Amino acid sequence: MPTSRELVAAALRREQPDRVPYCEVYVSRSFVTPLMGWDPPTTAKANFEGNEFTIDEYKAVAERLGLDNITFVLRAPVYSEIVPGDHDTLFYTRGLIRSAADVETILLPDPDDDALYEGAASFARDRGDYSAWFITRHGISPTMLSMGIEEFSVALYDDRRLVERILDLYVDWIEVVAERASRLGFDAFVTTDDIAFNNGPFFSPQIFRELVLPRFVRVAKRISIPWVFHSDGNVTPLLDDLAAVGIAAIHPVEPAAMDIRQVKRTYGDRLCLIGNVDMNLLSLGTADEVEETVRGLIYDLAPGGGYIVSSGNSLAHYCRPENVLAMSGAVRRYGGEQLPQTIATAPRRSAP
Protein backbone atom coordinates (compact mmCIF):
# COMPACT_ATOMS: atom_id res chain seq x y z
CA MET A 1 0.00 0.00 0.00
CA PRO A 2 1.42 3.40 -0.91
CA THR A 3 2.15 5.82 1.92
CA SER A 4 -0.09 8.75 2.81
CA ARG A 5 2.50 10.96 1.20
CA GLU A 6 2.30 9.11 -2.10
CA LEU A 7 -1.49 9.06 -2.06
CA VAL A 8 -1.66 12.82 -1.57
CA ALA A 9 1.03 13.50 -4.16
CA ALA A 10 -0.89 11.51 -6.76
CA ALA A 11 -4.15 13.30 -6.00
CA LEU A 12 -2.45 16.69 -6.24
CA ARG A 13 -1.21 15.67 -9.70
CA ARG A 14 -4.89 14.89 -10.48
CA GLU A 15 -4.13 11.20 -10.73
CA GLN A 16 -6.19 8.56 -9.01
CA PRO A 17 -4.34 7.17 -6.01
CA ASP A 18 -4.99 3.67 -4.61
CA ARG A 19 -7.16 5.34 -1.98
CA VAL A 20 -8.73 8.79 -1.85
CA PRO A 21 -6.70 10.82 0.67
CA TYR A 22 -8.10 12.70 3.65
CA CYS A 23 -6.37 15.98 4.59
CA GLU A 24 -7.02 19.06 6.71
CA VAL A 25 -5.41 22.50 6.55
CA TYR A 26 -6.21 23.33 10.17
CA VAL A 27 -7.01 21.12 13.17
CA SER A 28 -7.97 22.91 16.36
CA ARG A 29 -6.27 21.77 19.53
CA SER A 30 -9.51 22.23 21.46
CA PHE A 31 -11.18 19.84 19.05
CA VAL A 32 -8.68 17.00 19.47
CA THR A 33 -7.95 17.42 23.19
CA PRO A 34 -10.82 15.23 24.47
CA LEU A 35 -10.34 12.69 21.67
CA MET A 36 -6.69 12.32 22.53
CA GLY A 37 -7.35 12.23 26.25
CA TRP A 38 -5.05 15.23 26.74
CA ASP A 39 -5.32 17.67 29.62
CA PRO A 40 -7.29 20.79 28.74
CA PRO A 41 -5.10 23.70 27.63
CA THR A 42 -4.13 26.16 30.32
CA THR A 43 -3.44 29.16 28.09
CA ALA A 44 -5.19 30.63 25.08
CA LYS A 45 -3.50 29.57 21.88
CA ALA A 46 -2.55 31.87 19.05
CA ASN A 47 -4.40 29.66 16.64
CA PHE A 48 -4.21 31.93 13.61
CA GLU A 49 -0.50 32.16 13.12
CA GLY A 50 1.17 29.50 15.22
CA ASN A 51 1.66 25.76 15.53
CA GLU A 52 -0.63 24.18 18.07
CA PHE A 53 1.06 20.79 18.12
CA THR A 54 4.55 19.39 18.32
CA ILE A 55 5.32 17.07 15.44
CA ASP A 56 4.87 14.01 17.65
CA GLU A 57 1.50 15.28 18.81
CA TYR A 58 0.49 16.01 15.24
CA LYS A 59 1.42 12.53 14.08
CA ALA A 60 -0.59 11.04 16.95
CA VAL A 61 -3.55 13.23 15.96
CA ALA A 62 -3.20 12.21 12.31
CA GLU A 63 -3.12 8.56 13.30
CA ARG A 64 -6.23 8.96 15.50
CA LEU A 65 -8.19 10.90 12.86
CA GLY A 66 -7.00 8.95 9.85
CA LEU A 67 -5.42 12.04 8.31
CA ASP A 68 -2.97 11.71 5.44
CA ASN A 69 -1.29 15.06 6.04
CA ILE A 70 0.28 17.06 8.85
CA THR A 71 0.81 20.80 8.74
CA PHE A 72 3.45 23.30 9.79
CA VAL A 73 2.53 26.98 10.08
CA LEU A 74 4.86 29.87 9.28
CA ARG A 75 3.08 33.15 8.71
CA ALA A 76 3.92 36.81 8.74
CA PRO A 77 2.28 38.73 11.59
CA VAL A 78 -1.03 40.50 11.05
CA TYR A 79 -1.29 44.02 12.44
CA SER A 80 -4.69 43.90 14.00
CA GLU A 81 -6.22 44.15 17.41
CA ILE A 82 -6.96 40.66 18.65
CA VAL A 83 -9.66 39.70 21.08
CA PRO A 84 -10.15 36.24 22.54
CA GLY A 85 -13.23 34.32 21.42
CA ASP A 86 -14.56 31.18 23.06
CA HIS A 87 -12.65 27.86 23.05
CA ASP A 88 -9.20 29.40 22.70
CA THR A 89 -10.09 31.08 19.43
CA LEU A 90 -8.65 34.46 18.70
CA PHE A 91 -10.38 37.04 16.62
CA TYR A 92 -9.02 39.91 14.57
CA THR A 93 -11.02 43.05 15.07
CA ARG A 94 -9.69 46.53 14.29
CA GLY A 95 -6.89 46.80 11.74
CA LEU A 96 -3.92 48.85 12.93
CA ILE A 97 -2.50 49.99 9.60
CA ARG A 98 -4.46 53.01 8.45
CA SER A 99 -1.92 55.41 6.96
CA ALA A 100 1.42 55.64 5.22
CA ALA A 101 2.99 56.36 8.62
CA ASP A 102 1.50 53.16 10.02
CA VAL A 103 3.09 51.17 7.20
CA GLU A 104 6.48 52.02 8.70
CA THR A 105 5.52 50.06 11.81
CA ILE A 106 5.18 46.78 9.89
CA LEU A 107 8.13 44.61 10.79
CA LEU A 108 8.26 41.12 9.31
CA PRO A 109 10.82 38.54 10.43
CA ASP A 110 13.90 38.44 8.21
CA PRO A 111 13.02 35.87 5.50
CA ASP A 112 16.71 35.34 4.69
CA ASP A 113 17.56 34.29 8.23
CA ASP A 114 18.15 30.54 8.43
CA ALA A 115 16.86 30.52 11.99
CA LEU A 116 13.38 31.33 10.70
CA TYR A 117 13.23 27.92 9.03
CA GLU A 118 14.67 25.71 11.76
CA GLY A 119 11.32 24.48 13.02
CA ALA A 120 10.03 23.96 9.49
CA ALA A 121 13.10 22.04 8.42
CA SER A 122 12.96 19.59 11.30
CA PHE A 123 9.20 19.19 10.84
CA ALA A 124 9.66 18.24 7.19
CA ARG A 125 12.53 15.92 8.07
CA ASP A 126 10.49 14.09 10.73
CA ARG A 127 7.27 13.84 8.76
CA GLY A 128 7.45 10.05 8.44
CA ASP A 129 5.04 8.77 5.81
CA TYR A 130 2.69 11.72 6.09
CA SER A 131 2.33 14.41 3.49
CA ALA A 132 3.85 17.53 5.11
CA TRP A 133 2.11 20.79 4.23
CA PHE A 134 3.67 24.20 4.72
CA ILE A 135 0.94 26.64 5.74
CA THR A 136 1.38 30.36 5.16
CA ARG A 137 -0.38 33.29 3.56
CA HIS A 138 0.11 34.91 0.20
CA GLY A 139 -0.31 38.42 1.56
CA ILE A 140 -3.70 39.63 0.46
CA SER A 141 -5.49 38.53 3.63
CA PRO A 142 -2.83 39.91 6.03
CA THR A 143 -3.24 43.16 4.11
CA MET A 144 -7.02 43.06 4.47
CA LEU A 145 -6.89 42.15 8.15
CA SER A 146 -4.11 44.61 9.01
CA MET A 147 -6.12 47.42 7.47
CA GLY A 148 -9.50 46.05 8.58
CA ILE A 149 -11.63 44.49 5.83
CA GLU A 150 -13.94 47.49 5.55
CA GLU A 151 -11.11 50.04 5.59
CA PHE A 152 -9.22 47.97 3.02
CA SER A 153 -12.30 47.90 0.81
CA VAL A 154 -12.74 51.65 0.93
CA ALA A 155 -9.01 52.24 0.42
CA LEU A 156 -9.22 50.33 -2.86
CA TYR A 157 -10.97 53.46 -4.09
CA ASP A 158 -9.51 56.17 -1.85
CA ASP A 159 -5.87 55.17 -1.70
CA ARG A 160 -4.96 52.17 -3.85
CA ARG A 161 -1.28 53.04 -3.47
CA LEU A 162 -1.46 52.47 0.29
CA VAL A 163 -3.01 49.05 -0.25
CA GLU A 164 -0.29 48.16 -2.74
CA ARG A 165 2.48 49.25 -0.40
CA ILE A 166 1.22 47.04 2.41
CA LEU A 167 0.53 44.14 0.09
CA ASP A 168 4.02 44.38 -1.42
CA LEU A 169 5.65 44.17 2.01
CA TYR A 170 3.90 40.85 2.55
CA VAL A 171 4.44 39.59 -1.00
CA ASP A 172 8.16 40.47 -0.98
CA TRP A 173 8.41 38.43 2.21
CA ILE A 174 6.49 35.45 0.95
CA GLU A 175 8.48 35.32 -2.28
CA VAL A 176 11.61 34.51 -0.30
CA VAL A 177 9.78 32.22 2.10
CA ALA A 178 8.17 30.31 -0.78
CA GLU A 179 11.49 29.59 -2.36
CA ARG A 180 13.06 28.49 0.92
CA ALA A 181 10.06 26.40 1.99
CA SER A 182 9.98 24.61 -1.36
CA ARG A 183 13.51 23.39 -0.70
CA LEU A 184 12.89 22.09 2.82
CA GLY A 185 11.21 18.87 1.74
CA PHE A 186 7.55 19.83 2.17
CA ASP A 187 4.99 18.15 -0.03
CA ALA A 188 2.66 21.12 -0.52
CA PHE A 189 2.76 24.90 -0.14
CA VAL A 190 -0.54 26.16 1.22
CA THR A 191 -1.67 29.77 1.24
CA THR A 192 -4.68 30.62 3.37
CA ASP A 193 -5.98 34.01 2.33
CA ASP A 194 -9.74 34.36 2.72
CA ILE A 195 -10.87 36.60 -0.07
CA ALA A 196 -14.48 35.54 -0.49
CA PHE A 197 -17.76 34.99 1.30
CA ASN A 198 -20.81 32.98 0.26
CA ASN A 199 -21.99 35.29 -2.52
CA GLY A 200 -18.61 35.73 -4.17
CA PRO A 201 -15.21 37.37 -3.77
CA PHE A 202 -15.00 40.38 -1.43
CA PHE A 203 -13.88 42.50 -4.35
CA SER A 204 -14.45 42.33 -8.09
CA PRO A 205 -12.61 39.98 -10.45
CA GLN A 206 -11.29 43.13 -12.11
CA ILE A 207 -9.67 44.35 -8.89
CA PHE A 208 -8.40 40.81 -8.35
CA ARG A 209 -6.70 40.97 -11.74
CA GLU A 210 -5.23 44.40 -11.16
CA LEU A 211 -4.12 44.04 -7.58
CA VAL A 212 -3.73 40.39 -6.64
CA LEU A 213 -3.10 38.29 -9.72
CA PRO A 214 0.24 39.87 -10.71
CA ARG A 215 1.43 39.26 -7.16
CA PHE A 216 0.27 35.65 -7.33
CA VAL A 217 2.38 35.27 -10.45
CA ARG A 218 5.42 36.62 -8.58
CA VAL A 219 4.99 34.05 -5.82
CA ALA A 220 4.18 31.20 -8.24
CA LYS A 221 7.59 31.66 -9.82
CA ARG A 222 9.25 30.89 -6.49
CA ILE A 223 7.24 27.79 -5.58
CA SER A 224 8.57 24.47 -6.78
CA ILE A 225 6.14 22.17 -4.92
CA PRO A 226 2.35 21.94 -5.46
CA TRP A 227 0.54 25.13 -4.44
CA VAL A 228 -2.71 24.57 -2.54
CA PHE A 229 -4.87 27.68 -2.55
CA HIS A 230 -7.25 28.04 0.40
CA SER A 231 -9.95 30.65 0.54
CA ASP A 232 -13.25 30.55 2.29
CA GLY A 233 -16.32 31.48 0.34
CA ASN A 234 -17.17 31.47 -3.34
CA VAL A 235 -14.07 31.94 -5.51
CA THR A 236 -15.67 30.55 -8.67
CA PRO A 237 -15.23 33.84 -10.60
CA LEU A 238 -11.45 33.65 -9.95
CA LEU A 239 -10.83 30.02 -10.90
CA ASP A 240 -9.69 30.63 -14.48
CA ASP A 241 -7.06 33.05 -13.22
CA LEU A 242 -5.99 30.76 -10.40
CA ALA A 243 -5.59 27.80 -12.71
CA ALA A 244 -3.58 29.92 -15.14
CA VAL A 245 -1.15 30.90 -12.36
CA GLY A 246 -0.37 27.21 -11.90
CA ILE A 247 -2.19 26.57 -8.64
CA ALA A 248 -2.44 22.80 -8.15
CA ALA A 249 -5.44 22.56 -5.85
CA ILE A 250 -8.17 24.59 -4.18
CA HIS A 251 -9.49 24.18 -0.66
CA PRO A 252 -12.08 24.05 0.99
CA VAL A 253 -14.75 24.51 -1.75
CA GLU A 254 -17.35 25.47 0.85
CA PRO A 255 -20.65 23.76 0.00
CA ALA A 256 -22.78 26.77 0.95
CA ALA A 257 -20.77 28.87 -1.47
CA MET A 258 -19.68 26.65 -4.37
CA ASP A 259 -21.07 23.69 -6.30
CA ILE A 260 -18.11 21.29 -6.23
CA ARG A 261 -19.55 18.99 -8.90
CA GLN A 262 -19.93 21.91 -11.26
CA VAL A 263 -16.37 23.05 -10.46
CA LYS A 264 -15.15 19.52 -11.17
CA ARG A 265 -16.84 19.51 -14.56
CA THR A 266 -15.32 22.84 -15.54
CA TYR A 267 -11.91 22.74 -13.87
CA GLY A 268 -11.32 19.05 -13.16
CA ASP A 269 -8.68 18.90 -15.87
CA ARG A 270 -6.71 21.76 -14.30
CA LEU A 271 -7.31 21.77 -10.55
CA CYS A 272 -7.33 19.17 -7.80
CA LEU A 273 -10.28 19.81 -5.45
CA ILE A 274 -9.96 19.44 -1.67
CA GLY A 275 -12.84 19.73 0.76
CA ASN A 276 -16.58 20.35 0.63
CA VAL A 277 -17.71 18.41 3.74
CA ASP A 278 -20.08 20.95 5.27
CA MET A 279 -19.20 22.52 8.64
CA ASN A 280 -22.88 22.53 9.63
CA LEU A 281 -23.02 18.80 8.94
CA LEU A 282 -19.81 18.08 10.87
CA SER A 283 -21.06 19.99 13.90
CA LEU A 284 -24.82 19.38 13.87
CA GLY A 285 -25.38 16.29 11.72
CA THR A 286 -25.15 12.59 12.50
CA ALA A 287 -22.30 10.20 11.70
CA ASP A 288 -24.54 8.39 9.19
CA GLU A 289 -25.27 11.62 7.34
CA VAL A 290 -21.57 12.41 7.21
CA GLU A 291 -20.74 8.98 5.85
CA GLU A 292 -23.41 9.33 3.17
CA THR A 293 -22.17 12.76 2.14
CA VAL A 294 -18.55 11.69 1.94
CA ARG A 295 -19.50 8.59 -0.03
CA GLY A 296 -21.35 10.79 -2.52
CA LEU A 297 -18.40 13.15 -2.84
CA ILE A 298 -15.98 10.28 -3.38
CA TYR A 299 -18.12 8.60 -6.02
CA ASP A 300 -18.80 11.80 -7.89
CA LEU A 301 -15.38 13.44 -7.67
CA ALA A 302 -12.64 10.90 -7.08
CA PRO A 303 -12.82 8.57 -10.09
CA GLY A 304 -10.08 9.58 -12.49
CA GLY A 305 -8.29 11.45 -9.70
CA GLY A 306 -7.89 14.95 -8.37
CA TYR A 307 -10.06 14.85 -5.25
CA ILE A 308 -9.02 14.91 -1.59
CA VAL A 309 -11.61 14.67 1.18
CA SER A 310 -11.53 17.54 3.70
CA SER A 311 -13.90 19.59 5.83
CA GLY A 312 -15.49 22.69 4.34
CA ASN A 313 -13.07 24.80 6.37
CA SER A 314 -11.23 23.15 9.26
CA LEU A 315 -11.64 20.86 12.24
CA ALA A 316 -12.97 23.61 14.48
CA HIS A 317 -13.55 23.14 18.20
CA TYR A 318 -17.27 22.69 17.62
CA CYS A 319 -17.08 19.74 15.19
CA ARG A 320 -18.44 16.47 16.58
CA PRO A 321 -15.64 13.92 17.03
CA GLU A 322 -17.80 11.01 15.87
CA ASN A 323 -18.61 12.91 12.68
CA VAL A 324 -14.98 13.57 11.90
CA LEU A 325 -14.19 9.91 12.48
CA ALA A 326 -17.11 9.01 10.19
CA MET A 327 -15.52 11.21 7.51
CA SER A 328 -12.16 9.45 7.63
CA GLY A 329 -13.91 6.08 8.01
CA ALA A 330 -15.86 6.72 4.82
CA VAL A 331 -12.60 7.48 3.01
CA ARG A 332 -11.33 4.01 3.93
CA ARG A 333 -14.64 2.33 3.19
CA TYR A 334 -15.45 3.90 -0.16
CA GLY A 335 -12.27 5.53 -1.42
CA GLY A 336 -10.17 2.43 -2.06
CA GLU A 337 -10.04 -0.31 -4.65
CA GLN A 338 -13.79 -0.55 -5.13
CA LEU A 339 -13.77 2.95 -6.63
CA PRO A 340 -14.18 2.92 -10.41
CA GLN A 341 -11.26 4.26 -12.43
CA THR A 342 -13.44 6.01 -14.94
CA ILE A 343 -15.01 9.33 -14.34
CA ALA A 344 -18.71 9.63 -14.18
CA THR A 345 -18.91 13.40 -14.22
CA ALA A 346 -15.68 15.01 -15.37
CA PRO A 347 -14.55 14.72 -18.94
CA ARG A 348 -10.77 14.53 -19.02
CA ARG A 349 -8.30 15.27 -21.70
CA SER A 350 -7.04 12.03 -23.20
CA ALA A 351 -3.37 11.27 -22.67
CA PRO A 352 -1.18 12.43 -25.54
Place this chain on the structure above:
Amino acid sequence: MADLAPLTAAIEAGDRTTAVRLAQEAVAAGTPPQEILDSMTFAMQEIGGRFQRNEIWVPEMLIAARAMKEAMAVLEPVLVGAGIKPEATAILGTVKGDLHDIGKNLVGMMWKGANIEVVDLGTNVPPARFAEAAKEHGARLVGVSALLTTTMVGMRDVVAAIRTAGLDDTKVIVGGAPVTEAFAREIGADAYAGDAGSAVEVAQAALRG
Protein backbone atom coordinates in the same frame (compact mmCIF):
# COMPACT_ATOMS: atom_id res chain seq x y z
CA MET B 1 -36.36 72.76 -8.83
CA ALA B 2 -33.20 70.66 -8.84
CA ASP B 3 -32.91 67.60 -11.04
CA LEU B 4 -32.24 64.80 -8.60
CA ALA B 5 -30.96 62.16 -11.03
CA PRO B 6 -27.34 63.32 -10.64
CA LEU B 7 -27.66 62.98 -6.84
CA THR B 8 -28.88 59.42 -7.26
CA ALA B 9 -26.02 58.74 -9.68
CA ALA B 10 -23.39 60.25 -7.36
CA ILE B 11 -24.48 58.01 -4.48
CA GLU B 12 -24.51 54.96 -6.72
CA ALA B 13 -20.99 55.79 -7.84
CA GLY B 14 -19.83 56.33 -4.28
CA ASP B 15 -18.82 59.90 -5.13
CA ARG B 16 -19.38 61.49 -1.73
CA THR B 17 -18.11 64.95 -2.58
CA THR B 18 -20.54 65.32 -5.44
CA ALA B 19 -23.34 63.69 -3.47
CA VAL B 20 -22.93 66.15 -0.59
CA ARG B 21 -22.73 69.13 -2.95
CA LEU B 22 -25.83 68.07 -4.86
CA ALA B 23 -27.74 67.44 -1.64
CA GLN B 24 -26.81 70.93 -0.44
CA GLU B 25 -27.89 72.44 -3.75
CA ALA B 26 -31.17 70.56 -3.70
CA VAL B 27 -31.90 71.75 -0.17
CA ALA B 28 -30.92 75.32 -1.07
CA ALA B 29 -33.19 75.21 -4.12
CA GLY B 30 -36.10 74.37 -1.85
CA THR B 31 -36.70 70.90 -3.29
CA PRO B 32 -39.24 69.06 -1.11
CA PRO B 33 -37.17 67.04 1.38
CA GLN B 34 -39.20 63.88 0.75
CA GLU B 35 -38.23 64.03 -2.92
CA ILE B 36 -34.56 64.42 -2.07
CA LEU B 37 -34.80 61.54 0.36
CA ASP B 38 -36.52 59.35 -2.22
CA SER B 39 -33.82 60.03 -4.79
CA MET B 40 -31.25 58.92 -2.26
CA THR B 41 -33.02 55.79 -1.02
CA PHE B 42 -33.60 54.91 -4.66
CA ALA B 43 -29.83 54.92 -5.17
CA MET B 44 -29.30 52.53 -2.29
CA GLN B 45 -32.07 50.25 -3.56
CA GLU B 46 -30.27 50.13 -6.89
CA ILE B 47 -26.97 49.37 -5.12
CA GLY B 48 -28.62 46.52 -3.21
CA GLY B 49 -29.87 45.02 -6.46
CA ARG B 50 -26.48 45.25 -8.13
CA PHE B 51 -24.81 43.65 -5.10
CA GLN B 52 -27.34 40.83 -5.20
CA ARG B 53 -26.64 40.28 -8.91
CA ASN B 54 -22.85 40.25 -8.35
CA GLU B 55 -22.45 43.39 -10.45
CA ILE B 56 -20.78 45.19 -7.57
CA TRP B 57 -18.89 43.89 -4.54
CA VAL B 58 -18.28 44.91 -0.93
CA PRO B 59 -16.03 47.94 -1.70
CA GLU B 60 -18.52 49.54 -4.10
CA MET B 61 -21.31 48.98 -1.62
CA LEU B 62 -19.31 50.55 1.17
CA ILE B 63 -18.43 53.70 -0.74
CA ALA B 64 -22.02 54.11 -1.92
CA ALA B 65 -23.20 53.76 1.68
CA ARG B 66 -20.64 56.35 2.78
CA ALA B 67 -21.82 58.81 0.14
CA MET B 68 -25.39 58.17 1.27
CA LYS B 69 -24.50 58.76 4.90
CA GLU B 70 -22.75 62.05 4.21
CA ALA B 71 -25.51 63.34 1.95
CA MET B 72 -28.03 62.24 4.56
CA ALA B 73 -26.25 64.39 7.16
CA VAL B 74 -27.01 67.40 4.96
CA LEU B 75 -30.63 66.42 4.62
CA GLU B 76 -31.34 65.36 8.19
CA PRO B 77 -32.08 68.78 9.74
CA VAL B 78 -34.43 69.53 6.85
CA LEU B 79 -36.21 66.22 7.32
CA VAL B 80 -36.62 66.93 11.00
CA GLY B 81 -37.95 70.39 10.19
CA ALA B 82 -40.47 68.89 7.77
CA GLY B 83 -41.50 66.24 10.31
CA ILE B 84 -40.35 63.38 8.10
CA LYS B 85 -39.37 60.45 10.27
CA PRO B 86 -37.60 57.17 9.60
CA GLU B 87 -40.03 54.47 8.56
CA ALA B 88 -39.21 52.33 11.56
CA THR B 89 -36.49 51.51 14.04
CA ALA B 90 -34.44 48.34 13.82
CA ILE B 91 -32.20 46.76 16.43
CA LEU B 92 -29.24 45.02 14.88
CA GLY B 93 -26.49 42.83 16.29
CA THR B 94 -24.34 39.74 15.99
CA VAL B 95 -25.30 36.96 18.41
CA LYS B 96 -23.46 36.00 21.54
CA GLY B 97 -20.20 34.14 21.02
CA ASP B 98 -19.80 35.53 17.52
CA LEU B 99 -17.61 38.47 16.57
CA HIS B 100 -18.10 38.58 12.79
CA ASP B 101 -19.53 41.97 11.89
CA ILE B 102 -18.99 42.85 8.23
CA GLY B 103 -22.24 41.33 6.98
CA LYS B 104 -24.20 42.89 9.82
CA ASN B 105 -22.65 46.29 9.11
CA LEU B 106 -23.62 46.07 5.44
CA VAL B 107 -27.20 45.18 6.38
CA GLY B 108 -27.23 48.17 8.76
CA MET B 109 -26.04 50.50 6.01
CA MET B 110 -28.66 49.23 3.61
CA TRP B 111 -31.44 49.58 6.15
CA LYS B 112 -30.34 53.15 6.91
CA GLY B 113 -30.26 53.69 3.17
CA ALA B 114 -33.92 52.67 3.10
CA ASN B 115 -34.74 55.23 5.80
CA ILE B 116 -34.93 52.74 8.64
CA GLU B 117 -33.29 53.92 11.84
CA VAL B 118 -30.72 51.41 13.00
CA VAL B 119 -29.54 50.83 16.56
CA ASP B 120 -26.43 48.72 16.21
CA LEU B 121 -25.62 46.72 19.34
CA GLY B 122 -22.35 45.45 17.88
CA THR B 123 -21.11 41.88 18.22
CA ASN B 124 -21.32 39.19 20.91
CA VAL B 125 -24.79 40.38 21.94
CA PRO B 126 -26.69 38.29 24.53
CA PRO B 127 -30.36 37.48 23.72
CA ALA B 128 -31.75 39.60 26.58
CA ARG B 129 -29.93 42.65 25.25
CA PHE B 130 -31.81 42.41 21.91
CA ALA B 131 -35.11 42.33 23.78
CA GLU B 132 -34.20 45.21 26.10
CA ALA B 133 -33.07 47.39 23.22
CA ALA B 134 -36.18 46.57 21.18
CA LYS B 135 -38.36 47.63 24.09
CA GLU B 136 -36.36 50.76 24.82
CA HIS B 137 -36.42 51.98 21.22
CA GLY B 138 -39.88 50.72 20.30
CA ALA B 139 -38.23 48.80 17.49
CA ARG B 140 -40.44 47.03 14.98
CA LEU B 141 -37.50 45.11 13.57
CA VAL B 142 -34.75 43.07 15.19
CA GLY B 143 -31.97 41.95 12.87
CA VAL B 144 -29.76 39.13 14.09
CA SER B 145 -26.54 38.02 12.43
CA ALA B 146 -24.57 34.80 12.99
CA LEU B 147 -21.63 33.45 11.00
CA LEU B 148 -20.80 30.34 12.97
CA THR B 149 -22.83 27.15 13.14
CA THR B 150 -22.53 27.18 16.93
CA THR B 151 -23.69 30.75 17.40
CA MET B 152 -26.41 30.43 14.77
CA VAL B 153 -28.13 28.07 17.18
CA GLY B 154 -28.19 30.94 19.70
CA MET B 155 -30.57 32.83 17.40
CA ARG B 156 -33.31 30.63 18.78
CA ASP B 157 -32.78 32.29 22.17
CA VAL B 158 -33.05 35.73 20.64
CA VAL B 159 -36.41 34.85 19.11
CA ALA B 160 -37.49 33.45 22.48
CA ALA B 161 -36.33 36.58 24.33
CA ILE B 162 -38.33 38.84 22.00
CA ARG B 163 -41.44 36.68 22.37
CA THR B 164 -41.16 36.41 26.15
CA ALA B 165 -40.76 40.17 26.38
CA GLY B 166 -44.23 40.35 24.81
CA LEU B 167 -42.99 42.35 21.82
CA ASP B 168 -45.70 41.03 19.53
CA ASP B 169 -45.28 43.71 16.89
CA THR B 170 -41.54 43.22 16.62
CA LYS B 171 -40.36 41.13 13.68
CA VAL B 172 -37.15 39.13 13.97
CA ILE B 173 -35.09 38.89 10.79
CA VAL B 174 -32.07 36.61 10.69
CA GLY B 175 -29.11 36.20 8.37
CA GLY B 176 -25.46 35.22 8.02
CA ALA B 177 -23.43 32.69 6.04
CA PRO B 178 -24.55 29.42 7.68
CA VAL B 179 -28.17 30.50 8.15
CA THR B 180 -30.82 29.17 5.79
CA GLU B 181 -34.47 29.95 5.17
CA ALA B 182 -35.38 26.55 6.63
CA PHE B 183 -33.38 27.21 9.79
CA ALA B 184 -35.03 30.61 10.18
CA ARG B 185 -38.45 28.98 9.98
CA GLU B 186 -37.44 26.23 12.38
CA ILE B 187 -36.47 28.70 15.12
CA GLY B 188 -39.59 30.77 14.61
CA ALA B 189 -37.93 33.86 13.15
CA ASP B 190 -40.22 36.06 11.06
CA ALA B 191 -37.93 36.32 8.07
CA TYR B 192 -34.57 35.49 6.54
CA ALA B 193 -32.44 37.32 4.01
CA GLY B 194 -29.39 35.95 2.25
CA ASP B 195 -27.72 39.25 1.46
CA ALA B 196 -27.80 42.94 2.29
CA GLY B 197 -29.80 43.77 -0.84
CA SER B 198 -32.68 41.43 -0.12
CA ALA B 199 -32.45 42.39 3.58
CA VAL B 200 -34.13 45.67 2.61
CA GLU B 201 -36.97 44.02 0.70
CA VAL B 202 -37.49 41.54 3.51
CA ALA B 203 -37.52 44.31 6.14
CA GLN B 204 -40.03 46.34 4.14
CA ALA B 205 -42.25 43.31 3.66
CA ALA B 206 -42.06 42.56 7.39
CA LEU B 207 -43.07 46.15 8.22
CA ARG B 208 -46.04 45.94 5.86
CA GLY B 209 -47.33 42.61 7.05
